[in-house]
Amino acid sequence: EVTNMNRDLLRKYKEEMHLRKKLHNELVELKGNIRVLCCICPIKLEDGDGPDACSVVSVDPQDDSILHMSYQGKATMFKMDKVFPPQASQEEVFQEVQPLVTSCIDGFNVCIFAYGQTSSGKTYTMQGPPENPGINQRALHLLFSEVVRKVPDWDYIIKVSMVEIYNEALRRDLLGKDLHKKLEIKLSPDRSGRLYVPGLTEFTVTNVMDINRVLHFGHTNRTTECTNLSEHSARSHALLIISIHGVNSSTGIETCGKLNLVDLAGSEHVGRSGAEGSSLQETQCINKSLSVLGDVIYALRYKPGHIPFRNSKLTYLLQDSLKGDSKTLMMVQASPMEKDVNETVCSLTFAQRVRSVELGP
Numbered sequence: 001e002v003t004n005m006n007r008d009l010l011r012k013y014k015e016e017m018h019l020r021k022k023l024h025n026e027l028v029e030l031k032g033n034i035r036v037l038c039c040i041c042p043i044k045l046e047d048g049d050g051p052d053a054c055s056v057v058s059v060d061p062q063d064d065s066i067l068h069m070s071y072q073g074k075a076t077m078f079k080m081d082k083v084f085p086p087q088a089s090q091e092e093v094f095q096e097v098q099p100l101v102t103s104c105i106d107g108f109n110v111c112i113f114a115y116g117q118t119s120s121g122k123t124y125t126m127q128g129p130p131e132n133p134g135i136n137q138r139a140l141h142l143l144f145s146e147v148v149r150k151v152p153d154w155d156y157i158i159k160v161s162m163v164e165i166y167n168e169a170l171r172r173d174l175l176g177k178d179l180h181k182k183l184e185i186k187l188s189p190d191r192s193g194r195l196y197v198p199g200l201t202e203f204t205v206t207n208v209m210d211i212n213r214v215l216h217f218g219h220t221n222r223t224t225e226c227t228n229l230s231e232h233s234a235r236s237h238a239l240l241i242i243s244i245h246g247v248n249s250s251t252g253i254e255t256c257g258k259l260n261l262v263d264l265a266g267s268e269h270v271g272r273s274g275a276e277g278s279s280l281q282e283t284q285c286i287n288k289s290l291s292v293l294g295d296v297i298y299a300l301r302y303k304p305g306h307i308p309f310r311n312s313k314l315t316y317l318l319q320d321s322l323k324g325d326s327k328t329l330m331m332v333q334a335s336p337m338e339k340d341v342n343e344t345v346c347s348l349t350f351a352q353r354v355r356s357v358e359l360g361p
C-alpha cells in the first residue's frame with residue numbers, strides 16, 4: 001500500500017517538474033532567451049580631465065533601456081534590455097543577472113559574456129576588485145547559499161573550472177597544477193553527445209571559503225607569466241565554468257546545470273587587422289571567435305538547421321550551453337570617452353544585432 005502511494009507521489013512529482021520546466025521554457029521564449037545589458041564604465045583619471053571630462057554616452061533619464069550617444073556630431077541611440085550608468089554598483093548589476101544564475105540549479109545551461117574593447121571594464125564586471133567583487137564571485141556565493149537552503153531534500157555538487165582560450169586553442173588550465181598541460185575538446189565517451197575537456201581540473205566547492213580560495217587561485221594563475229596582464233587579457237578569453245549537479249534524496253531525480261562566465265578578448269581587434277603590437281594570427285583569431293559568437297547566436301534563432309558552433313573553439317566548447325533551452329546574457333561594456341567612440345559604436349552595434357535575435361522573424 002505504502003509503496004503504491006509512494007510510486008503515485010513520485011509520478012505526480014515528475015509530472016510537476018516536467019510541467020515546471022515546460023512553463024519556464026515558454027516564459028523564456030516569450031521574454032527571449034537572449035538578454036543584452038550594457039555597462040557604461042566611469043571616466044578614468046588617467047584619461048585626462050578626470051571626473052569632469054565630458055562623457056559622450058548617457059542613459060535615457062526616462063527609459064533605462066536606452067543609451068544615447070553623440071557620434072560624428074549626430075545624436076544616436078541604442079536599445080538594450082537595460083543600461084547601467086557609470087555609478088551603478090556591482091550589486092545592482094548582479095541583481096539583473098541573478099535569475100539566470102539560480103536557474104542553473106533547476107538544470108538550465110547559461111552563458112554570460114562580457115564584451116567590449118580593452119579597458120572598457122569587462123574584467124571589472126566579471127571578476128571585480130577583491131573588495132568589490134563582480135559577477136563571478138557573487139554568482140558562486142549565491143549558488144552555494146541556494147543549494148544549502150535545499151538540503152536535506154536535495155543534495156548538490158558544485159564544481160568549478162577555469163580555462164583560457166588563446167589563438168583558437170584551449171590554453172591554460174587555471175586551476176591545475178600544470179598550467180601548460182595540453183587540453184582538447186572531446187566527445188564524451190558516454191554517448192550523450194556532450195563535449196568535455198579531458199584533464200581539465202575541476203574543483204569541488206564545499207563551503208564559502210572554498211569559493212574565495214578557488215577564485216583567488218585562478219586569478220593569481222591568470223596573472224602569472226604575463227609580462228603585461230592587460231595585453232594578455234585583451235587577447236584571450238577567460239572562462240569560469242560552474243557545473244551544478246543535484247539529486248533529490250527521496251525521489252532520486254537528478255538535475256544538471258551549467259553556468260559559463262566568460263570575459264571575452266578585447267573587441268577592438270575586430271576589423272583592425274595588423275593592430276599594433278599584436279601578430280596577425282592573434283588578430284585573426286580574436287576577429288574570428290567574436291564574429292562566430294555573433295553568427296552562432298544569430299543562427300540559433302534564424303537558421304536552426306545549421307549552427308556554426310565548430311567555427312571557433314569558444315562556441316564549440318560552449319555549444320551545450322548555447323543551444324536548446326539554454327540562456328545567454330551579453331554584458332556589453334561601453335566607454336564614455338570621445339576617443340573610444342568608434343569602438344563603442346562597434347560594440348553597441350554587435351550588441352544590438354545579438355539582441356534583435358530575441359524578437360524573432
Ligand SMILES: Nc1ncnc2c1ncn2[C@@H]1O[C@H](COP(=O)(O)OP(=O)(O)OP(=O)(O)O)[C@@H](O)[C@H]1O
Nearest residue numbers: 041042117118119120121122123124230233234266
Ligand atoms: N564600473 C567601474 N567602476 C570603477 N572602476 C571601473 C569600472 N569599470 C572599469 N573600471 C576600471 O577601469 C579599468 C579597466 O577595466 P578592466 O580591466 O575591467 O577592462 P577590461 O575591459 O577587462 O580590459 P582588458 O580587455 O584589457 O582586460 C580598471 O582599472 C577598472 O578597475
